[in-house]
Protein backbone atom coordinates (compact mmCIF):
# COMPACT_ATOMS: atom_id res chain seq x y z
CA UNK A 189 0.00 0.00 0.00
CA UNK A 190 1.52 3.26 -1.13
CA UNK A 191 1.54 6.27 1.19
CA UNK A 192 -0.02 9.42 -0.22
CA UNK A 193 1.35 12.67 1.18
CA UNK A 194 -0.70 14.70 3.66
CA UNK A 195 0.27 17.70 1.52
CA UNK A 196 -1.80 16.28 -1.34
CA UNK A 197 -4.39 18.91 -0.43
CA UNK A 198 -5.23 22.52 -1.24
CA UNK A 199 -3.63 25.29 0.77
CA UNK A 200 -7.03 26.58 1.82
CA UNK A 201 -7.66 23.39 3.77
CA UNK A 202 -4.51 23.96 5.82
CA UNK A 203 -5.47 27.60 6.26
CA UNK A 204 -8.96 26.70 7.49
CA UNK A 205 -7.44 24.10 9.84
CA UNK A 206 -5.12 26.79 11.14
CA UNK A 207 -7.92 29.32 11.60
CA UNK A 208 -10.03 26.71 13.45
CA UNK A 209 -7.06 25.90 15.64
CA UNK A 210 -6.45 29.58 16.43
CA UNK A 211 -10.11 29.97 17.36
CA UNK A 212 -10.20 26.78 19.39
CA UNK A 213 -12.93 25.28 17.17
CA UNK A 214 -10.77 22.64 15.49
CA UNK A 215 -12.24 19.75 17.48
CA UNK A 216 -15.84 20.54 16.67
CA UNK A 217 -17.63 17.79 14.78
CA UNK A 218 -18.55 18.08 11.12
CA UNK A 219 -20.16 15.84 8.51
CA UNK A 220 -19.39 16.13 4.80
CA UNK A 221 -20.95 14.24 1.90
CA UNK A 222 -19.51 13.67 -1.56
CA UNK A 223 -21.83 13.77 -4.56
CA UNK A 224 -21.87 14.91 -8.17
CA UNK A 225 -24.58 16.98 -9.80
CA UNK A 226 -24.77 15.67 -13.34
CA UNK A 227 -23.92 12.47 -15.16
CA UNK A 228 -21.01 12.42 -17.61
CA UNK A 229 -21.16 11.55 -21.34
CA UNK A 230 -24.97 11.80 -21.40
CA UNK A 231 -24.95 8.41 -19.68
CA UNK A 232 -27.85 7.23 -17.52
CA UNK A 233 -25.64 6.17 -14.59
CA UNK A 234 -22.12 6.53 -13.21
CA UNK A 235 -19.91 3.76 -11.81
CA UNK A 236 -18.46 4.48 -8.40
CA UNK A 237 -14.69 3.91 -8.13
CA UNK A 238 -11.85 5.27 -6.02
CA UNK A 239 -12.42 3.63 -2.65
CA UNK A 240 -9.23 1.57 -2.59
CA UNK A 241 -7.21 4.73 -3.11
CA UNK A 242 -9.11 6.49 -0.29
CA UNK A 243 -8.24 3.61 2.01
CA UNK A 244 -4.56 3.77 0.97
CA UNK A 245 -4.62 7.48 1.74
CA UNK A 246 -6.52 7.56 5.02
CA UNK A 247 -4.78 4.54 6.54
CA UNK A 248 -1.38 6.19 6.37
CA UNK A 249 -2.36 9.81 6.72
CA UNK A 250 0.18 11.76 8.76
CA UNK A 251 2.57 14.68 8.33
CA UNK A 252 6.23 13.68 7.99
CA UNK A 253 9.03 15.90 9.31
CA UNK A 254 9.84 16.89 5.74
CA UNK A 255 6.23 17.93 5.12
CA UNK A 256 6.15 19.95 8.35
CA UNK A 257 9.46 21.57 7.33
CA UNK A 258 7.89 22.58 4.05
CA UNK A 259 4.89 24.15 5.81
CA UNK A 260 7.36 26.05 8.00
CA UNK A 261 8.67 27.80 4.86
CA UNK A 262 5.25 29.11 3.89
CA UNK A 263 4.42 32.81 3.99
CA UNK A 264 1.52 32.23 6.43
CA UNK A 265 4.13 31.75 9.17
CA UNK A 266 2.19 28.95 10.84
CA UNK A 267 3.35 28.96 14.46
CA UNK A 268 5.37 26.08 15.80
CA UNK A 269 2.54 25.01 18.13
CA UNK A 270 0.22 24.54 15.11
CA UNK A 271 2.88 22.57 13.27
CA UNK A 272 3.25 20.35 16.34
CA UNK A 273 -0.53 19.79 16.27
CA UNK A 274 -0.16 18.65 12.65
CA UNK A 275 2.72 16.38 13.69
CA UNK A 276 0.30 14.55 16.01
CA UNK A 277 -2.38 14.31 13.30
CA UNK A 278 -4.03 11.03 12.37
CA UNK A 279 -7.53 10.40 11.08
CA UNK A 280 -9.86 9.54 13.94
CA UNK A 281 -13.20 10.02 12.19
CA UNK A 282 -15.70 7.78 10.44
CA UNK A 283 -16.22 7.23 6.72
CA UNK A 284 -19.04 5.45 4.90
CA UNK A 285 -19.11 4.88 1.17
CA UNK A 286 -20.93 2.94 -1.52
CA UNK A 287 -19.10 -0.10 -2.83
CA UNK A 288 -16.89 0.27 -5.88
CA UNK A 289 -18.60 -0.82 -9.08
CA UNK A 290 -22.02 0.31 -7.81
CA UNK A 291 -24.20 2.29 -10.21
CA UNK A 292 -24.65 5.75 -8.73
CA UNK A 293 -26.64 8.85 -9.61
CA UNK A 294 -26.57 12.62 -9.15
CA UNK A 295 -27.13 14.27 -5.75
CA UNK A 296 -26.74 11.14 -3.64
CA UNK A 297 -24.01 10.72 -1.02
CA UNK A 298 -21.30 8.44 -2.38
CA UNK A 299 -19.02 9.01 0.57
CA UNK A 300 -19.91 10.42 4.00
CA UNK A 301 -17.13 11.69 6.23
CA UNK A 302 -17.65 12.49 9.89
CA UNK A 303 -15.02 13.71 12.33
CA UNK A 304 -13.48 16.86 13.69
CA UNK A 305 -13.61 19.83 11.34
CA UNK A 306 -9.79 19.74 11.46
CA UNK A 307 -9.50 16.29 9.91
CA UNK A 308 -12.58 16.34 7.67
CA UNK A 309 -11.41 19.55 6.05
CA UNK A 310 -7.88 18.29 5.32
CA UNK A 311 -9.02 15.25 3.33
CA UNK A 312 -11.50 16.91 0.97
CA UNK A 313 -9.08 17.53 -1.87
CA UNK A 314 -7.58 14.06 -2.02
CA UNK A 315 -10.94 12.29 -1.72
CA UNK A 316 -12.42 14.32 -4.57
CA UNK A 317 -9.26 13.86 -6.61
CA UNK A 318 -9.51 10.05 -6.37
CA UNK A 319 -13.24 9.71 -6.82
CA UNK A 320 -13.77 12.26 -9.56
CA UNK A 321 -11.20 10.69 -11.87
CA UNK A 322 -11.79 7.03 -11.16
CA UNK A 323 -15.58 7.30 -11.25
CA UNK A 324 -15.34 9.18 -14.54
CA UNK A 325 -13.10 6.57 -16.19
CA UNK A 326 -15.12 3.66 -14.76
CA UNK A 327 -18.27 5.24 -16.20
CA UNK A 328 -16.63 5.70 -19.59
CA UNK A 329 -15.35 2.12 -19.54
CA UNK A 330 -18.75 0.71 -18.61
CA UNK A 331 -20.31 2.69 -21.43
CA UNK A 332 -17.76 1.33 -23.92
CA UNK A 333 -18.03 -2.28 -22.72
CA UNK A 334 -21.83 -2.19 -22.88
CA UNK A 335 -21.69 -1.64 -26.65
CA UNK A 336 -20.79 -5.30 -27.02
CA UNK A 337 -20.38 -7.11 -23.70
CA UNK A 338 -19.39 -10.42 -25.33
CA UNK A 339 -16.31 -8.88 -27.03
CA UNK A 340 -12.94 -8.43 -25.36
CA UNK A 341 -11.90 -4.90 -24.40
CA UNK A 342 -8.30 -4.00 -23.64
CA UNK A 343 -7.12 -0.77 -22.04
CA UNK A 344 -4.31 0.71 -24.19
CA UNK A 345 -4.13 4.26 -22.82
CA UNK A 346 -1.01 4.59 -20.65
CA UNK A 347 0.96 6.59 -23.22
CA UNK A 348 -1.82 9.16 -23.49
CA UNK A 349 -2.96 9.25 -19.86
CA UNK A 350 -2.42 12.29 -17.69
CA UNK A 351 0.74 10.88 -16.08
CA UNK A 352 1.47 7.70 -14.18
CA UNK A 353 -1.19 7.70 -11.47
CA UNK A 354 -3.88 8.33 -14.04
CA UNK A 355 -2.64 5.48 -16.24
CA UNK A 356 -2.58 3.10 -13.30
CA UNK A 357 -5.76 4.01 -11.44
CA UNK A 358 -7.61 4.67 -14.69
CA UNK A 359 -6.75 1.13 -15.76
CA UNK A 360 -8.08 -0.23 -12.49
CA UNK A 361 -11.28 1.79 -12.91
CA UNK A 362 -11.68 0.45 -16.45
CA UNK A 363 -11.24 -3.13 -15.22
CA UNK A 364 -13.82 -2.61 -12.47
CA UNK A 365 -16.30 -1.50 -15.12
CA UNK A 366 -15.85 -4.47 -17.43
CA UNK A 367 -12.62 -4.09 -19.41
CA UNK A 368 -10.93 -7.47 -19.71
CA UNK A 369 -7.26 -6.55 -19.62
CA UNK A 370 -4.64 -3.88 -20.05
CA UNK A 371 -1.35 -3.23 -21.79
CA UNK A 372 0.03 -1.63 -18.59
CA UNK A 373 2.40 -4.11 -16.98
CA UNK A 374 2.52 -2.31 -13.63
CA UNK A 375 -1.29 -2.45 -13.40
CA UNK A 376 -0.92 -6.20 -13.83
CA UNK A 377 1.56 -6.48 -10.98
CA UNK A 378 -0.20 -4.06 -8.66
CA UNK A 379 -3.82 -5.11 -9.20
CA UNK A 380 -3.65 -8.54 -10.82
CA UNK A 381 -5.31 -7.29 -14.02
CA UNK A 382 -4.57 -9.58 -17.01
CA UNK A 383 -1.83 -7.95 -19.12
CA UNK A 384 -1.32 -8.52 -22.82
CA UNK A 385 0.50 -6.94 -25.74
CA UNK A 386 0.92 -7.13 -29.50
CA UNK A 387 3.77 -5.17 -31.09
CA UNK A 388 4.28 -1.65 -32.46
CA UNK A 389 4.84 -0.43 -36.03
CA UNK A 390 8.48 0.10 -35.04
CA UNK A 391 8.95 -3.70 -34.90
CA UNK A 392 7.99 -3.99 -38.57
CA UNK A 393 9.83 -0.82 -39.62
CA UNK A 394 12.97 -2.09 -37.92
CA UNK A 395 13.29 -5.17 -40.18
CA UNK A 396 14.28 -5.64 -43.81
CA UNK A 397 10.79 -6.86 -44.63
CA UNK A 398 7.40 -7.23 -43.01
CA UNK A 399 7.55 -11.02 -43.45
CA UNK A 400 10.90 -11.20 -41.69
CA UNK A 401 9.52 -9.07 -38.84
CA UNK A 402 6.51 -11.38 -38.42
CA UNK A 403 8.63 -14.54 -38.58
CA UNK A 404 11.06 -13.28 -35.98
CA UNK A 405 8.29 -12.19 -33.63
CA UNK A 406 6.60 -15.57 -33.97
CA UNK A 407 9.89 -17.35 -33.29
CA UNK A 408 10.46 -15.35 -30.13
CA UNK A 409 7.09 -15.97 -28.46
CA UNK A 410 5.16 -18.61 -30.37
CA UNK A 411 2.37 -18.82 -27.82
CA UNK A 412 1.42 -15.14 -27.73
CA UNK A 413 1.63 -13.81 -31.27
CA UNK A 414 -0.64 -11.01 -32.44
CA UNK A 415 0.73 -9.37 -35.59
CA UNK A 416 0.15 -5.72 -36.49
CA UNK A 417 -0.75 -5.83 -40.17
CA UNK A 418 -1.16 -2.21 -41.27
CA UNK A 419 2.40 -0.86 -41.47
CA UNK A 420 2.59 -0.94 -45.30
CA UNK A 421 -0.60 -2.25 -46.91
CA UNK A 422 -3.08 -4.17 -44.79
CA UNK A 423 -4.77 -6.39 -47.36
CA UNK A 424 -1.98 -6.71 -49.94
CA UNK A 425 0.92 -7.19 -47.58
CA UNK A 426 0.09 -7.35 -43.85
CA UNK A 427 -2.69 -9.95 -43.86
CA UNK A 428 -1.05 -12.24 -46.49
CA UNK A 429 2.22 -12.18 -44.53
CA UNK A 430 0.37 -12.88 -41.28
CA UNK A 431 -1.39 -15.82 -42.99
CA UNK A 432 1.97 -17.15 -44.20
CA UNK A 433 3.33 -17.02 -40.65
CA UNK A 434 0.06 -18.42 -39.21
CA UNK A 435 0.22 -21.45 -41.52
CA UNK A 436 3.88 -22.00 -40.72
CA UNK A 437 3.06 -21.89 -36.99
CA UNK A 438 0.22 -24.35 -37.52
CA UNK A 439 2.66 -26.81 -39.11
CA UNK A 440 4.80 -26.49 -35.99
CA UNK A 441 1.78 -27.23 -33.80
CA UNK A 442 1.50 -23.60 -32.72
CA UNK A 443 -1.31 -21.13 -33.15
CA UNK A 444 -1.23 -17.53 -34.36
CA UNK A 445 -3.43 -15.75 -31.80
CA UNK A 446 -4.45 -12.74 -33.81
CA UNK A 447 -3.82 -9.84 -36.11
CA UNK A 448 -4.22 -6.17 -35.22
CA UNK A 449 -5.65 -3.42 -37.44
CA UNK A 450 -4.68 0.12 -36.43
CA UNK A 451 -5.65 2.37 -39.35
CA UNK A 452 -7.91 2.68 -42.34
CA UNK A 453 -11.53 1.61 -42.61
CA UNK A 454 -11.72 -0.86 -39.73
CA UNK A 455 -15.08 -2.27 -40.86
CA UNK A 456 -14.01 -3.00 -44.42
CA UNK A 457 -10.53 -4.19 -43.48
CA UNK A 458 -11.77 -6.50 -40.73
CA UNK A 459 -14.41 -8.06 -43.00
CA UNK A 460 -11.86 -8.65 -45.76
CA UNK A 461 -9.18 -9.88 -43.36
CA UNK A 462 -11.67 -12.31 -41.77
CA UNK A 463 -12.48 -13.76 -45.19
CA UNK A 464 -8.81 -14.16 -46.05
CA UNK A 465 -7.97 -15.79 -42.72
CA UNK A 466 -10.96 -18.14 -42.93
CA UNK A 467 -10.18 -19.13 -46.52
CA UNK A 468 -6.67 -20.02 -45.38
CA UNK A 469 -8.14 -22.22 -42.64
CA UNK A 470 -7.10 -19.82 -39.86
CA UNK A 471 -10.58 -19.49 -38.40
CA UNK A 472 -9.32 -19.29 -34.82
CA UNK A 473 -7.14 -16.26 -35.46
CA UNK A 474 -8.80 -13.27 -33.76
CA UNK A 475 -8.98 -9.74 -35.10
CA UNK A 476 -7.91 -6.94 -32.78
CA UNK A 477 -8.62 -3.31 -33.68
CA UNK A 478 -7.30 -0.05 -32.29
CA UNK A 479 -7.08 3.60 -33.42
CA UNK A 480 -8.87 6.33 -31.52
CA UNK A 481 -11.78 4.10 -30.61
CA UNK A 482 -14.64 5.05 -28.35
CA UNK A 483 -18.19 3.81 -27.77
CA UNK A 484 -19.63 5.73 -30.72
CA UNK A 485 -17.08 4.42 -33.22
CA UNK A 486 -17.33 0.88 -31.89
CA UNK A 487 -21.13 0.94 -32.12
CA UNK A 488 -20.86 2.25 -35.66
CA UNK A 489 -18.33 -0.39 -36.62
CA UNK A 490 -20.60 -3.11 -35.21
CA UNK A 491 -23.48 -1.69 -37.25
CA UNK A 492 -21.29 -1.92 -40.36
CA UNK A 493 -20.70 -5.61 -39.69
CA UNK A 494 -17.06 -5.25 -38.62
CA UNK A 495 -15.48 -8.61 -37.78
CA UNK A 496 -13.58 -7.44 -34.74
CA UNK A 497 -13.20 -9.66 -31.67
CA UNK A 498 -11.01 -7.50 -29.46
CA UNK A 499 -11.03 -3.74 -29.06
CA UNK A 500 -7.91 -1.86 -27.87
CA UNK A 501 -9.07 1.45 -26.42
CA UNK A 502 -6.61 4.09 -25.26
CA UNK A 503 -6.82 7.86 -25.41
CA UNK A 504 -10.57 8.32 -25.38
CA UNK A 505 -11.03 6.07 -22.37
CA UNK A 506 -8.14 7.02 -20.12
CA UNK A 507 -8.53 10.77 -20.63
CA UNK A 508 -12.36 10.65 -20.62
CA UNK A 509 -11.88 12.59 -23.81
CA UNK A 510 -15.37 13.97 -24.36
CA UNK A 511 -15.88 15.04 -20.75
CA UNK A 512 -12.64 15.32 -18.85
CA UNK A 513 -14.05 16.08 -15.36
CA UNK A 514 -16.84 14.69 -13.22
CA UNK A 515 -17.39 17.68 -10.94
CA UNK A 516 -18.01 15.74 -7.73
CA UNK A 517 -18.19 17.99 -4.65
CA UNK A 518 -17.63 17.60 -0.90
CA UNK A 519 -20.23 19.57 1.01
CA UNK A 520 -20.79 20.23 4.68
CA UNK A 521 -24.15 18.70 5.64
CA UNK A 522 -23.95 18.96 9.44
CA UNK A 523 -21.87 20.85 11.99
CA UNK A 524 -21.50 21.01 15.75
CA UNK A 525 -23.29 23.82 17.48
CA UNK A 526 -23.56 24.02 21.27
CA UNK A 527 -22.37 20.43 21.54
CA UNK A 528 -24.98 19.08 19.11
CA UNK A 529 -24.83 18.13 15.44
CA UNK A 530 -27.09 20.47 13.46
CA UNK A 531 -27.79 20.33 9.71
CA UNK A 532 -26.00 22.71 7.34
CA UNK A 533 -27.15 23.85 3.89
CA UNK A 534 -25.55 25.56 0.92
CA UNK A 535 -27.98 27.92 -0.80
CA UNK A 536 -27.69 28.80 -4.47
CA UNK A 537 -29.63 30.93 -6.93
CA UNK A 538 -29.86 27.75 -8.99
CA UNK A 539 -32.34 25.43 -7.20
CA UNK A 540 -30.53 22.33 -8.50
CA UNK A 541 -27.39 23.48 -6.69
CA UNK A 542 -28.97 23.87 -3.24
CA UNK A 543 -27.47 21.11 -1.11
CA UNK A 544 -29.56 18.50 0.70
CA UNK A 545 -28.91 19.29 4.38
CA UNK A 546 -28.38 16.81 7.19
CA UNK A 547 -26.39 13.62 7.63
CA UNK A 548 -28.12 11.05 5.49
CA UNK A 549 -28.66 7.37 4.77
CA UNK A 550 -29.01 6.12 1.21
CA UNK A 551 -31.23 3.27 0.02
CA UNK A 552 -31.95 1.67 -3.32
CA UNK A 553 -35.61 0.81 -3.67
CA UNK A 554 -36.55 -2.26 -5.73
CA UNK A 555 -39.81 -3.52 -7.15
CA UNK A 556 -40.17 -6.90 -5.40
CA UNK A 557 -41.95 -8.40 -8.42
CA UNK A 558 -39.20 -7.70 -10.93
CA UNK A 559 -36.23 -7.11 -8.63
CA UNK A 560 -35.42 -4.04 -10.69
CA UNK A 561 -34.43 -0.74 -9.10
CA UNK A 562 -37.18 1.90 -9.01
CA UNK A 563 -35.44 4.83 -7.31
CA UNK A 564 -32.80 5.79 -4.78
CA UNK A 565 -34.01 7.22 -1.50
CA UNK A 566 -32.22 9.43 1.03
CA UNK A 567 -33.39 9.70 4.63
CA UNK A 568 -32.00 11.65 7.57
CA UNK A 569 -29.69 9.67 9.82
CA UNK A 570 -32.05 9.78 12.79
CA UNK A 571 -35.00 8.40 10.81
CA UNK A 572 -35.91 4.79 11.46
CA UNK A 573 -34.33 2.32 9.08
CA UNK A 574 -36.52 1.84 6.06
CA UNK A 575 -38.82 -1.09 6.75
CA UNK A 576 -40.33 -2.91 3.88
CA UNK A 577 -43.70 -3.20 5.57
CA UNK A 578 -44.19 0.56 5.78
CA UNK A 579 -45.23 2.69 2.77
CA UNK A 580 -42.76 5.46 1.86
CA UNK A 581 -43.12 8.67 -0.09
CA UNK A 582 -40.32 9.72 -2.41
CA UNK A 583 -39.82 13.48 -2.83
CA UNK A 584 -37.95 15.02 -5.73
CA UNK A 585 -35.09 17.01 -4.09
CA UNK A 586 -35.96 20.20 -5.98
CA UNK A 587 -39.55 20.00 -7.20
CA UNK A 588 -42.07 19.07 -4.46
CA UNK A 589 -44.91 18.49 -6.92
CA UNK A 590 -42.97 15.47 -8.11
CA UNK A 591 -43.51 12.90 -5.37
CA UNK A 592 -44.52 9.28 -5.36
CA UNK A 593 -45.89 6.92 -2.71
CA UNK A 594 -44.69 3.33 -2.72
CA UNK A 595 -46.34 0.52 -0.77
CA UNK A 596 -44.56 -2.66 -1.74
CA UNK A 597 -40.82 -2.53 -2.23
CA UNK A 598 -37.55 -3.99 -1.21
CA UNK A 599 -34.89 -1.58 0.15
CA UNK A 600 -31.13 -2.04 0.19
CA UNK A 601 -28.88 0.28 2.13
CA UNK A 602 -26.00 1.47 -0.07
CA UNK A 603 -23.52 3.09 2.33
CA UNK A 604 -21.02 0.74 3.96
CA UNK A 605 -18.97 1.57 7.06
CA UNK A 606 -15.37 1.99 5.93
CA UNK A 607 -13.78 3.69 8.97
CA UNK A 608 -15.30 3.91 12.43
CA UNK A 609 -13.58 6.28 14.87
CA UNK A 610 -10.38 6.11 12.85
CA UNK A 611 -10.32 2.34 12.54
CA UNK A 612 -10.64 0.59 9.18
CA UNK A 613 -13.64 -1.73 9.51
CA UNK A 614 -14.14 -2.64 5.84
CA UNK A 615 -12.56 -5.54 3.95
CA UNK A 616 -12.09 -4.24 0.45
CA UNK A 617 -13.30 -7.02 -1.87
CA UNK A 618 -10.90 -8.57 -4.38
CA UNK A 619 -10.81 -6.69 -7.68
CA UNK A 620 -12.60 -9.52 -9.51
CA UNK A 621 -15.38 -9.44 -6.93
CA UNK A 622 -15.74 -5.68 -7.48
CA UNK A 623 -15.92 -6.34 -11.21
CA UNK A 624 -18.62 -8.99 -10.74
CA UNK A 625 -20.47 -6.60 -8.44
CA UNK A 626 -20.56 -4.08 -11.29
CA UNK A 627 -21.93 -6.70 -13.71
CA UNK A 628 -24.61 -7.67 -11.19
CA UNK A 629 -25.50 -4.00 -10.69
CA UNK A 630 -26.18 -3.58 -14.41
CA UNK A 631 -28.72 -6.41 -14.23
CA UNK A 632 -30.64 -4.57 -11.51
CA UNK A 633 -31.70 -1.74 -13.81
CA UNK A 634 -34.13 -1.68 -16.69
CA UNK A 635 -32.36 -1.11 -20.02
CA UNK A 636 -34.02 2.30 -20.37
CA UNK A 637 -31.68 3.57 -17.65
CA UNK A 638 -28.54 1.92 -19.01
CA UNK A 639 -28.92 2.59 -22.73
CA UNK A 640 -26.35 4.91 -24.26
CA UNK A 641 -28.59 7.35 -26.06
CA UNK A 642 -31.13 9.52 -24.23
CA UNK A 643 -31.48 7.24 -21.22
CA UNK A 644 -34.43 7.68 -18.86
CA UNK A 645 -33.61 9.73 -15.78
CA UNK A 646 -33.41 7.47 -12.74
CA UNK A 647 -35.10 9.00 -9.68
CA UNK A 648 -33.06 10.05 -6.68
CA UNK A 649 -35.40 11.19 -3.96
CA UNK A 650 -35.62 12.50 -0.42
CA UNK A 651 -37.73 11.19 2.43
CA UNK A 652 -40.48 13.49 3.65
CA UNK A 653 -38.42 14.44 6.70
CA UNK A 654 -35.32 15.19 4.65
CA UNK A 655 -37.38 17.18 2.19
CA UNK A 656 -39.14 19.20 4.92
CA UNK A 657 -35.82 19.94 6.60
CA UNK A 658 -34.46 21.26 3.33
CA UNK A 659 -37.51 23.49 2.81
CA UNK A 660 -37.35 24.76 6.39
CA UNK A 661 -33.68 25.68 6.04
CA UNK A 662 -34.23 27.39 2.69
CA UNK A 663 -37.06 29.35 4.30
CA UNK A 664 -34.89 30.32 7.30
CA UNK A 665 -32.17 31.61 5.03
CA UNK A 666 -34.69 33.53 2.94
CA UNK A 667 -36.16 35.10 6.08
CA UNK A 668 -32.71 36.10 7.20
CA UNK A 669 -32.09 37.77 3.86
CA UNK A 670 -35.49 39.49 3.76
CA UNK A 671 -35.35 40.72 7.36
CA UNK A 672 -33.80 44.24 7.34
CA UNK A 673 -32.27 43.54 10.76
CA UNK A 674 -30.16 40.85 9.08
CA UNK A 675 -29.20 43.09 6.18
CA UNK A 676 -26.29 45.46 5.68
CA UNK A 677 -25.65 47.87 8.49
Ligand SMILES: Nc1ncnc2c1ncn2[C@@H]1O[C@H](COP(=O)(O)OP(=O)(O)OP(=O)(O)O)[C@@H](O)[C@H]1O
Nearest residue numbers: 450451452453454455456479480481485488489492
Ligand atom coordinates in the same frame (compact mmCIF):
# COMPACT_ATOMS: atom_id res chain seq x y z
N1 LIG B 1 -15.63 2.05 -40.86
C1 LIG B 1 -15.46 3.03 -39.98
N2 LIG B 1 -16.52 3.77 -39.59
C2 LIG B 1 -16.38 4.77 -38.71
N3 LIG B 1 -15.21 5.12 -38.18
C3 LIG B 1 -14.10 4.43 -38.52
C4 LIG B 1 -14.19 3.37 -39.45
N4 LIG B 1 -12.93 2.87 -39.59
C5 LIG B 1 -12.12 3.59 -38.81
N5 LIG B 1 -12.80 4.52 -38.14
C6 LIG B 1 -12.32 5.53 -37.17
O1 LIG B 1 -12.03 6.68 -37.92
C7 LIG B 1 -10.88 7.34 -37.43
C8 LIG B 1 -9.85 7.36 -38.56
O2 LIG B 1 -8.77 8.08 -38.15
P1 LIG B 1 -7.78 8.76 -39.17
O3 LIG B 1 -8.48 9.72 -40.06
O4 LIG B 1 -6.63 9.26 -38.39
O5 LIG B 1 -7.40 7.55 -40.11
P2 LIG B 1 -6.23 6.57 -40.03
O6 LIG B 1 -6.75 5.35 -40.67
O7 LIG B 1 -5.67 6.45 -38.65
O8 LIG B 1 -5.19 7.28 -40.94
P3 LIG B 1 -3.71 6.86 -41.22
O9 LIG B 1 -3.80 5.74 -42.22
O10 LIG B 1 -3.13 8.10 -41.75
O11 LIG B 1 -3.09 6.43 -39.92
C9 LIG B 1 -10.42 6.53 -36.22
O12 LIG B 1 -10.97 7.09 -35.05
C10 LIG B 1 -11.04 5.16 -36.47
O13 LIG B 1 -11.28 4.44 -35.27
Ligand SMILES: O=P(O)(O)OC[C@H]1O[C@H](OP(=O)(O)OP(=O)(O)O)[C@H](O)[C@@H]1O
Nearest residue numbers: 344388389450478479480481501502503
Ligand atom coordinates in the same frame (compact mmCIF):
# COMPACT_ATOMS: atom_id res chain seq x y z
O1 LIG C 1 -5.64 5.14 -30.39
P1 LIG C 1 -5.76 4.85 -28.94
O2 LIG C 1 -7.17 4.50 -28.54
O3 LIG C 1 -5.14 5.90 -28.09
O4 LIG C 1 -4.96 3.45 -28.66
C1 LIG C 1 -3.60 3.37 -28.47
C2 LIG C 1 -2.81 3.65 -29.72
O5 LIG C 1 -1.47 3.65 -29.33
C3 LIG C 1 -0.73 3.05 -30.36
O6 LIG C 1 -0.44 3.98 -31.36
P2 LIG C 1 0.91 4.80 -31.43
O7 LIG C 1 0.82 5.59 -32.68
O8 LIG C 1 1.18 5.55 -30.17
O9 LIG C 1 2.07 3.71 -31.54
P3 LIG C 1 2.34 2.64 -32.68
O10 LIG C 1 3.49 3.15 -33.45
O11 LIG C 1 2.65 1.38 -31.97
O12 LIG C 1 1.11 2.51 -33.50
C4 LIG C 1 -1.65 1.97 -30.87
O13 LIG C 1 -1.26 1.54 -32.14
C5 LIG C 1 -2.99 2.60 -30.80
O14 LIG C 1 -3.35 3.20 -32.02
Ligand SMILES: O=C(O)c1cccnc1
Nearest residue numbers: 344371384385386387500
Ligand atom coordinates in the same frame (compact mmCIF):
# COMPACT_ATOMS: atom_id res chain seq x y z
O1 LIG D 1 -0.30 -4.11 -27.28
C1 LIG D 1 -0.71 -3.26 -28.06
O2 LIG D 1 -1.08 -3.56 -29.20
C2 LIG D 1 -0.76 -1.80 -27.67
C3 LIG D 1 -0.39 -1.37 -26.44
C4 LIG D 1 -0.46 -0.03 -26.12
C5 LIG D 1 -0.89 0.86 -27.03
N1 LIG D 1 -1.24 0.43 -28.26
C6 LIG D 1 -1.18 -0.88 -28.57
